Amino acid sequence: SVGPVLPAGFAGLKVLLLNISRAVSRDVLITFSPTEGPRLPNMTEKGKTGKIKLPKEIFHSLGSWTARVVVTVLNIQQLGMFEEVNQTGQVLDDTVVGITVGETSIFRLQEPMKLTFTHRQLPYGITPQCVFWDPSKGMAGGWSSSGCFTQPRNNRTICSCNHLTFFTLLLNPALDESTAQALMAVATVGCGVATAFSIFTIAFCIFLRCRFRSEETLRINLGLHMNLVGSLLLLNLAFLLNNGTSGGTQPKTCKVLGGLTHYCLLCCFTWMALEGCHLYLLFVKVLGIYIHHYLMKLCLVGWGFPALIVGVAGVIGSYGEYSIQTMDHQVIARLC
Incomplete structure (x- = not known):
């Protein structure tokens, strides 16, 4: 043959x-x-x-x-x-x-x-x-x-x-269980520290806005910074909540946690983009720029556009429990 x-x-x-x-x-x-x-x-x-x-x-x-x-x-x-x-x-x-x-x-x-x-x-x-x-x-x-x-x-x-x-x-x-747990612990501590400094930064911005009420440009700049730092604060809190409760949550609760984490992450990206656009208006288009209710319109985009994306992703079933596994299919971490 x-x-x-x-x-x-x-x-x-x-x-x-x-x-x-x-x-x-x-x-x-x-x-x-x-x-x-x-x-x-x-x-x-x-x-x-x-x-x-x-x-x-x-x-x-x-x-x-x-x-x-x-x-x-x-x-x-x-x-x-x-x-x-x-x-x-x-x-x-x-x-x-x-x-x-x-x-x-x-x-x-x-x-x-x-x-x-x-x-x-x-x-x-x-x-x-x-x-x-x-x-x-x-x-x-x-x-x-x-x-x-x-x-x-x-x-x-x-x-x-x-x-x-x-x-x-x-x-x-291979990522073994002990290494994965150590990395998750480092990430948890880092998010905790970032949360504390984000709260301090927001409080400091509120103090400056109250201190310089007559400076409209400064108040708008501080408002932008507060929204950006606020989105970072929510992202860290969402990760801590996700990491702490994803192991034994109900499927519906896990989907909500996944959607919340995704929403906070998209808000961070959106507010960073809005900060860039604002800097462009400040340093390139210096004169003759006035937008009525400027900060309110930025808030509608910064918080509303991510909600639209998350809503579509939720409708098509993108959220749920995801596990990190070794090559022999041993589960070492779970996240929503």
């Missing part, structure tokens, strides 16, 4: 070509390594090389009697390929394995293709993830785990995928 074998390649790229009969009676096994590339298995390679297991159903469903199988092993550092923008994980041995069968795309396999990557014992805090290259992700493509299941072992990781394309094993820095 296996036809002529043709190994080929050059620096950074090694290829294996096989002709497989449609009447193949068992799964097709291929081994590979970053240095020697793909080849047919032999008895002396136990546990030393990676393995590819192509289920026989792939070939039974083809229209032609023989299918050309192309297996490529690429060194992406030498070739300068498969570079994802803002990639956090590291590609194991800079190795990508490409698998194609015939002239058509193979996907939605009932029995998954299994790809085994061999490696040393991974250090603490590193989680392997089976991924494939998705050209439609982002501007220039990126790694995706859709359709792939990761099974970590001591010195190997088994990837079970329901399609054929270019695969690799990403080594991601």
